[in-house]
Amino acid sequence: MRCRRMCQDVVFMFLCVILLTESSEQTADSMTTTDPKQYIRQSQDLCSGEQQYVQDRKHVVLEAFNRLGINCTLECVPHVALLASGGGQRAAVSLLGSVSQMAAEDLLDTVLYLGGVSGSTWSMASLYSDPMWSRDTMATVAGMQGSGVELAEVVSWLEKRAKEEHFSLTDIWAVITAAGIMKQMDVRCLSEEASRNATNPYPVYSAIEKYCFSQGLTNGSWFEWTPHEAGFTELGLFVETSHLGSNFQAGELMQRKPEMDMVKLQGILGSAVADEAVLKGLLPPWMTALGNDDDSIARDYMRVYHIVDKLVALMRNRMQDPVILTNLDDLQEALQAKVNYNESELLKSMSPEEKKELFQNRTVELIRILEVWCQGLPDGPFKMYVSWLIKHVIPLIVKWEWGTVGNYLYQHPDPAVPSCLHSKERINLMDAGLLVNVGYPPFLGDKRDIDLIIAPEYSAGDIFETLTLARDYAHKVNKPFPEIDDKILDEKDWPKDCYVFQGEQNQPTIIYMPLFNRKNCKDAEEVKARMEEFSTFQKGFNQGEMEFLMETAGTNMKNNKDTILTELKRAVQRRQDKTNS
Incomplete structure (x- = not known):
């Protein structure tokens, strides 16, 4: 009996080993071939990589709050986003002035996220080419004022792109912006930043999809890029940034393609x-x-x-x-x-x-x-x-x-995917400023749970339009946004240098700072003249013009430091209230 039982035990263990082995082999096979979740993540939560970066960044932010004399604990570190508007080279140069002054005032390290659209993304890309840029913002400034890129390097880059399947005007616009304005051909890839430490705010770039935008499909329009993931903000469907541009079908990776470099990305974001x-x-x-x-x-x-x-x-x-x-x-x-x-x-x-x-x-x-x-x-x-x-x-x-990129949602099984995305092997990404000229959408709602937005405004045209468009966008997608009193629209031609729109409950508070304002322009006519002098579509600025813009944007930050500090303290209290509740 004992011998028979031992034999039965041995047979049972042997069968278990076989079953476990087969199960593990099947799992390995499914991970390498058929499981769409391996490549496309569907969620309105942060991916693990961004979660880790943000958690590490909070230690940097906490130290900054302590240096500023603001009582705070790690659990109560507020989520602060610096969102720069578009505006061509005017925005690219002005953002450098804003972040340089914030660094000088010891405010930059209080920022958890840096988001940009259109022209501001050009200088963002240049800044992040240096893993330690927030410790020396002037290196990018010096590059913009330097001799620039040789024409041979420009043509060499274009020759490589011309051999690709989808060579487009985005590639041409990319060298016009990267070499012509930023004077840097940055051939690294965005995903390379995923392994960096948290010295700098976490970057979020934004674009829109051309056909969803033209059809008024809000859920399929806004597209966000981070070092870890890229995807449609409202759909909650994301792919690893290194996989964007590869060929997908029904959620499966069919053919791996090289990730675009930062030159091409700049061309898309500012097109x-x-x-x-x-x-x-x-x-x-x-x-x-x-x-x-x-x-x-x-x-x-x-x-x-x-x-x-x-x-x-x-x-x-x-x-x-x-x-x-x-x-x-x-x-x-x-x-x-x-x-x-x-x-x-x-x-x-x-x-x-x-x-x-x-x-x-x-x-x-x-x-x-x-x-x-x-x-x-x-x-x-x-x-x-x-x-x-x-x-x-x-x-x-x-x-x-323009902006032709492999569509990772081609024939994706989720019914929420709009038909214009589901049926096309390629998507066309372009300048998000055509929809909202500040990158508010990725920072609304629970995903990044933002307490305070600092929004330097470099846009042309109606100075409050980005706010009202963002408010309307938030309403469409049922996301929180602070109340905007329409009475301020009367000040659009000659705005103040700073407005604070207080958020209630889960709404973010917004500090809104127009570039040209009552502090630096004597009247509405001078504001208009300045905008014409630094118009969005014109030939590159000279060194004197760049220095003027950077000084103007920097002075706005300096003049409103006390307002920023006040709202940072309130943000800490808000975060503490959230934590306690």
Whole structure:
């Protein structure tokens, strides 16, 4: 009996080992082939990587509060986000002034998150190229004021992108912003920051998806990027940042593709010119008088001019040879003369078909001016680079495709995925400032549970528009947002330098700080003049202009330090109340 029982025990143990082995093999197989959760995370909570970073960052924040004399414990460290608006190079430069002054006032280390859209993301990308940037913000400033990137490096980067499957105008815009404005070709990838320590605030970049945006689908529009994950904010569907751009189907990774670098990312995040409405605003006065039907024809013409003009400016900033500089000046003059030549009287007598043909001919003439100019250049590397650009860029302008990225939600089984995302193998990401020109959406609600938002405002146009648009967005997605008294809209032409919108219960408090205001402009006319002087779409600022913007933004921070400290103390109390409840 004893022997039989021992034999039964041995057989039972053997069977268990076999079953466990088969089970582990099946689990391993499922993890490597079929389980969509391995690649796509569905949740409105933080991923584990961001949770860990934030927890580590709180120790840095706690030390900063102690240095400022604000009583706080680790459990009561408030969630503070610095959200910079868009605004082209004006925003990129002004953000550097804001963070530099915050560092000087010992306020920067109180910030848990740094979020940006459009132009502010350009300087964010440059800042984070240095793992210790919050300890020396002026290194990025020095880079923007330096000699910049050689044209050979620009063309070399573009040549590599041109060999990829989806080479688009985003790649061209990327080098215009990275090399032309930030003067840095940062070829690292965002996911590389996932392993960093918590010296700096956690970065959150924002974009929007073109087709969901055009169809008014709020849930599928806003797209956020962090070092750990990227995905649609309101859908709560995220993929590891290193996997974004790879080929997916029904939640499965079909083909791994290289992650885009920071140059390409900057091109996507600041691509407002990709939108037809923005392009319309760049038309010369005589074209804007044509009417909606006719100026749509003119926009095709202006597409070519605007991109070529930016590329000429980029080349000019890279050159020192006086002969080449003269050649570039001649080209710009020829292009501007062609576009600014008023043909409105001629167009009045034309049919729609004749107008269309006229502008098609004018587009061909613009391209021909460029080709003839290139042929007249002396043989050498510069002519070779220009020839390559003409050959590859002009077809992209005609196609007018931007921000094409592999769609990780292609045929994803979740019914909440909009059809325009579910049915397309590629998505088109572009400038989030076209929807809301401050990156509020990722910071609303329970996910990041923000107590205080510091919002330096660098936008053009209606100065309070970002607030009202964010309020309306929050209402649509049922997220908390503080009350905005419409009476302040009367101050939009000549705003104060600081407003505080107190959050109640789970609403964040917002400290809102317009760049040009009553403290630095004597009246509304001066505010308007400053915005025109530092307009969003213009050639690069010189050193004096950059220093003026950084000083203006920095002074705003300095003047309102007491307000910020007051709201930081309140944020600690709010966090303590949340913890106790």
